[in-house]
Amino acid sequence: MSMKVGIIYDTTVEGLKGHGTHLAYRGLPVEMTAVADSNTGDLENRMQEMRVPRHYTDYVKMLDTEKPDIVILASRLPGDHNAPLEAAAERGIHMLIEKPLCKTLEEADHMVGLSERRNVKIAVAHLARYALVFRTMKQMIESGAIGRPLTVYGRGKEDERGGGEDLTVLGTHILDLMCYLFGNPESVFAEVTVDGRPLKATDQAKTVEPIGPAAGDNIFAHFHFPGNVRGVFESRRGLYRKDGQVRMGITVAGTDGCLSMRYDNDRKLRLTRSPFPPEDAAEYEDVPLTETRVIPGAEELITKGWTPYFAINNRFAAWDLVEAIRENRQPVASVYDARRVLELIQGIYLSQLEGRRIDFPLKQRRHPLESGK
Secondary structure (H helix, E strand, C coil): CCCEEEEECCCCCCCCCCCCHHHCCCCCCCEEEEEECCCCCCHHHHHHHHCCCEEECCHHHHHHHHCCCEEEECCCCHHHCHHHHHHHHHCCCEEEECCCCCCCHHHHHHHHHHHHHHCCCEEECCHHHCCHHHHHHHHHHHCCCCCCEEEEEEECCCCCCCCHHHHHHCHHHHHHHHHHHHCCCCEEEEEEEECCEECCCCCCCCCCCCCCCCCCCEEEEEEEEHHHEEEEEEEECCCCCCCCCCCCEEEEEECCEEEEEECCCCCCEEEECCCCCCCCCCCCEECCCCCCCCCCCCCCCCCCCCCHHHHHHHHHHHHHHHHHHHHCCCCCCEHHHHHHHHHHHHHHHHHHHHCCCEECCCCCCCCHHHHCC
């Protein structure tokens, strides 16, 4: 019997559209039941796009009436997740949630506790874990293609949100990817500045989106991963280029070469055999990517209107949750993984404010920028 899927996606908020998470189950062998959305404008077309036969303005009523096995929380605003997540968990409903998961580590601890008490699976749309390019990168690292991995470098988008907001909105992908490749970091030492001065606990950035505590316009973080691998994350405000050259991405340097990927339109995996770029004028070659994963019974994927990267990997994330439920395992991108990213972010701020290396797991669960209020 196919699983029943519902969608919670309030589209009344202007200008804050997601990344197609609400369409993740479209064309998969599941039963689409209904969408909960207080916006009734253009409803027929939107329901047709999502392939849902029924609409509710109240998500609690939808959950109680339709009784889905899975519900999608499609808002990209972390503050929108708490109440519907609690309602779904209390009813034993599994969830696929757009990132960021929530605003603070304390909230994430509560969500993990709910999932454990109610025995529900929560998958979070950290799509890098499902993307062929990063799965191939992980396989090549583990097979020794670049020798022993030494350092992983990651950057945010570094636009007008550079610094604290970039760290939360886009840095979540980079930090989660580092953990996917190398495991949970043991410690972090970080520097966060505002207009050239050290960050203070009372600082708060005026963010483009309501993402919770965030501050700083320059962030540099140094992580210590298992196996003596070092990780570096950096985000500086105002470096975004409008000529198509993208800074956001990740590079892994090893003893025998480097692997690199940028979040541009191509999103290719590139390999150099030189361990010392750019001193040796290293040349990068494109790594062939061959998709072998097949979802039984899935229709042809529709990517119109969405970046293929999102459409493809939302689908893999959605199906992985179905399989995780059937196999009684955690999803590839689980609520535990999403909580860890929030822990790394708070560790960055705590390191700056205390001027020292911070070990994980954090003993202080409250957000350091809230502690200064």
